[in-house]
Amino acid sequence: MTEINNVRIEFLSRSSNESFARTAVACIAAQLDPTLEELGDIKTAVSEAVTNCIVHAYPESLGKIMVRARLFDDNSIEVTVRDWGCGIPDIDKARTPMYSTGGDDRSGMGFTIMESFMDKLQVRSKEGRGTTVIMRRKISPRVSKK
């Protein structure tokens, strides 16, 4: 599996950047010639991961968010979303459907959606240091789409 592209963006944890981040990743993913549905899935997962940084990692302040998209020659994309915020004390709990520390403004479905819309989801976190979410998704080759 060889890397064919690697794009990295950094921005502040402003909620107005949620649409920027998912659109930017979709633009890069478009190089793999995905269907609209595949693109929608990737956009949704990125939106969830970036929203988590904005809502949970930096609840009281603005912080840095890094999003990296890597494309591979097996027609797959790997998206990394990283923050240097407060970290997740209990990752298993955070990944539980409907569980949220965000009150009734949040549905608690963020990680569940990332899991079901991507092929693989990896979460690493250290309290006080930050969180890294790595997601992978294979894009079906065009020939089988017809």
Added chain:
Amino acid sequence: MTLGASYEGGILRVFLSGELDHHAAKKTVDFIEKKIDAHLPREMVLDMKDLSFMDSSGIAVILKSYRRMKEVGGVMQVENVNKQPLRVLLASNVERVVKIIAETKEA
């Protein structure tokens, strides 16, 4: 995110247009709650015909609207849901609580 509403015969119809994410969620909830409080409808329809994108923030918006409608003794459903928002709704199992009608109904 553009919001619109119409009220007729006890039915409040709220139109969502654009992209519903965390950034747009608060404004959307405030708008819906204000409309419910103003009309006290017996039914509320969330019309998603022009909603091109929604993430899990939209689930929280739907559940909050549902609770407000329950408080005023009414029911609600979600209509005209496009593909991407529908996938989010189904992944979240929200249809256990709120009725979802995916296809655009032609008059």
